[in-house]
Amino acid sequence: MSTPPLERSLEQRLGLRERKKLKTRRSIQEHALRLFQEQGYDATTVEQIAEAAEVSPSTFFRYFPTKEDTVLTDEYDALIVDAIRAQPPELPPMEALRNVMREMVSDMVAADRKRMLDRTRLMMSVPALRSRQWDQTKVTQQAILESLADRVGRPASDFELQAFAAAVIAVWETAVLGWVEADGKTDIVELLDRGVDFLIAGCPL
Amino acid sequence: MSTPPLERSLEQRLGLRERKKLKTRRSIQEHALRLFQEQGYDATTVEQIAEAAEVSPSTFFRYFPTKEDTVLTDEYDALIVDAIRAQPPELPPMEALRNVMREMVSDMVAADRKRMLDRTRLMMSVPALRSRQWDQTKVTQQAILESLADRVGRPASDFELQAFAAAVIAVWETAVLGWVEADGKTDIVELLDRGVDFLIAGCPL
DNA sequence: TCGTTTTTGATAGTTACTTTCTTTTCATGG
DNA sequence: CCATGAAAAGAAAGTAACTATCAAAAACGA
Numbered sequence: 001m002s003t004p005p006l007e008r009s010l011e012q013r014l015g016l017r018e019r020k021k022l023k024t025r026r027s028i029q030e031h032a033l034r035l036f037q038e039q040g041y042d043a044t045t046v047e048q049i050a051e052a053a054e055v056s057p058s059t060f061f062r063y064f065p066t067k068e069d070t071v072l073t074d075e076y077d078a079l080i081v082d083a084i085r086a087q088p089p090e091l092p093p094m095e096a097l098r099n100v101m102r103e104m105v106s107d108m109v110a111a112d113r114k115r116m117l118d119r120t121r122l123m124m125s126v127p128a129l130r131s132r133q134w135d136q137t138k139v140t141q142q143a144i145l146e147s148l149a150d151r152v153g154r155p156a157s158d159f160e161l162q163a164f165a166a167a168v169i170a171v172w173e174t175a176v177l178g179w180v181e182a183d184g185k186t187d188i189v190e191l192l193d194r195g196v197d198f199l200i201a202g203c204p205l
Numbered sequence: 206m207s208t209p210p211l212e213r214s215l216e217q218r219l220g221l222r223e224r225k226k227l228k229t230r231r232s233i234q235e236h237a238l239r240l241f242q243e244q245g246y247d248a249t250t251v252e253q254i255a256e257a258a259e260v261s262p263s264t265f266f267r268y269f270p271t272k273e274d275t276v277l278t279d280e281y282d283a284l285i286v287d288a289i290r291a292q293p294p295e296l297p298p299m300e301a302l303r304n305v306m307r308e309m310v311s312d313m314v315a316a317d318r319k320r321m322l323d324r325t326r327l328m329m330s331v332p333a334l335r336s337r338q339w340d341q342t343k344v345t346q347q348a349i350l351e352s353l354a355d356r357v358g359r360p361a362s363d364f365e366l367q368a369f370a371a372a373v374i375a376v377w378e379t380a381v382l383g384w385v386e387a388d389g390k391t392d393i394v395e396l397l398d399r400g401v402d403f404l405i406a407g408c409p410l
Numbered sequence: 411t412c413g414t415t416t417t418t419g420a421t422a423g424t425t426a427c428t429t430t431c432t433t434t435t436c437a438t439g440g
Numbered sequence: 441c442c443a444t445g446a447a448a449a450g451a452a453a454g455t456a457a458c459t460a461t462c463a464a465a466a467a468c469g470a
Contacts, residue, residue: 017416017467045456056419061458093410127340134339135332152410159383163400164408166379170371178364195368202407203369205298205357222436222447229449251426261450266427 025063028053032070037118041071041126068132071122077143080104084147093148097168098196105175105188113184120180141169171195230268233258237275242323246276246331273337276327282348285309289352298353302373303401310380310393318389325385346374376400 031052035044046067050060064070083103087096108116123129145165149156156162175191198204236257240249251272255265269275288308292301313321328334350370354361361367380396403409 015468020467021417046458047456057458058419058421059417062418065458067457094408131336131340134343135336138339148410154410159379159396159399160403160410162383163376163379163403164410166375167372167404167408170375171368174364174367174371178367191364194364198365198368199372199404200407202405203299203372205353205359205365205369220437225436226448250424262427263451264449267449270427272426 024053024055024059028055028060028063029070032067033119033122036071036122041122041129068129071119071129072132072136074136074139076104076108077140080140081143081147084144084151089151093152093164094168094196094200096151097144097148098193101168101172101192101196102189105192109184109188117180117184120176124177124180137169137173141165144168167199168196171199229258229260229264233260233265233268234275237272238324238327241276241327246327246334273334276324276334277337277341279341279344281309281313282345285345286348286352289349289356294356298357298369299373299401299405301356302349302353303398306373306377306397306401307394310397314389314393322385322389325381329382329385342374342378346370349373372404373401376404 028049032044032049035049035052046060047057049067049070050057053060080100083100084096087099091099123133142165145156145162148165149158149161152161154161171192172195175188175195178191179186179188233254237249237254240254240257251265252262254272254275255262258265285305288305289301292304296304328338347370350361350367353370354363354366357366359366376397377400380393380400383396384391384393
């Protein structure tokens with residue numbers, strides 16, 4: 001009799017089909033980002049990306065609905081929601097959010113520092129990407145708003161709650177922007193902290 | 206001898222060419238907005254707009270670089286900068302901004318209430334427009350940042366100053382959104398005031 | 411290995427924009 | 441009032457991002 005292995009790597013258990021899909025997706029994305037760096041976003045056509053990744057243009061659009069989506073990401077929203085839920089309930093909302101943002105940003109920078117810098121710079125310099133990134137940030141803001149509504153027991157339609165979420169996102173954006181403009185040499189966690197403190201203090205200038 | 210008129214209307218003194226250009230521009234924009242309302246933004250082609258306005262597609266693109274630009278506007282930034290300059294210097298920055306936002310929003314709503322509601326709704330419901338609108342808002346934020354830097358004598362690179370501008374814009378957006386979602390039935394100036402008060406109070410929840 | 415399902419590729423649109431060139435329309439000095 | 445130069449409009453052809461459809465190929469399950 002054969003003993004099934006207790007644990008197999010995620011990739012293995014996925015089956016050939018799924019593994020190939022992941023590989024194709026990664027390949028397209030990597031080639032896209034490389035080409036964008038080398039020759040610029042606008043100068044790079046989807047056809048070139050497809051050719052570099054050795055797939056047909058049709059396949060490219062199966063994996064990424066638009067060229068922009070090879071650069072953008074929305075994988076963090078779910079993590080943020082979880083992280084907010086995981087904060088001790090007695091913590092005031094602003095402190096809970098401070099912790100969450102610290103966690104997220106530390107993890108992201110630790111995992112992917114250079115890649116994140118490059119990507120953010122690209123997103124900020126290409127108008128089409130920048131615009132869509134702002135829109136994506138609003139999705140994050142909405143996720144935070146809803147988590148917070150749960151937490152404090154107010155409806156998501158509450159104006160002050162909405163202003164809170166908007167202000168926190170504003171500080172987050174400002175910190176990330178500052179970090180990128182300093183080429184990643186500033187401490188982004190410290191910037192975040194200063195931003196939160198600034199809000200708590202009533203935005204004194 | 207003939208006495209030249211002391212004052213002529215702006216349109217008249219402009220000359221036939223300029224007058225026609227203004228008229229063409231307005232016509233294109235009006236037909237575009239009407240068609241968007243009637244059949245939706247995506248379902249309306251530039252060709253249709255051009256035909257409705259009785260110009261060639263080439264001419265359409267001479268007046269509006271993109272289809273999106275028929276909906277978007279950037280005419281307010283300069284007004285905001287002026288309004289900030291016009292505020293008494295002894296006023297704290299947040300109060301100066303409060304006044305400016307009040308003025309702007311009252312004027313805009315007074316002049317164009319229904320049109321503004323319709324346009325904002327359109328911008329928020331069409332992803333491509335929404336994204337570009339956020340980007341435009343960032344331009345406004347930058348204008349505010351620079352005016353404020355002047356006013357308080359700090360560099361525009363100052364992090365707290367940036368956070369201030371971002372937070373004020375966040376409140377502005379939140380108020381406008383709330384106003385539109387309530388179909389213009391809420392008092393937008395009151396929303397703005399509540400937002401500013403909320404910031405001053407340190408975002409208490 | 412065979413039938414089924416999933417993934418891929420090829421092809422032919424559509425539409426937003428660009429470029430270039432020609433034609434029309436306005437302005438102006440004589 | 442007209443001839444001449446300049447500005448605006450139109451016409452035509454091209455590019456590139458998508459979309460829809462359908463046939464071929466690869467993986468899966470038995």
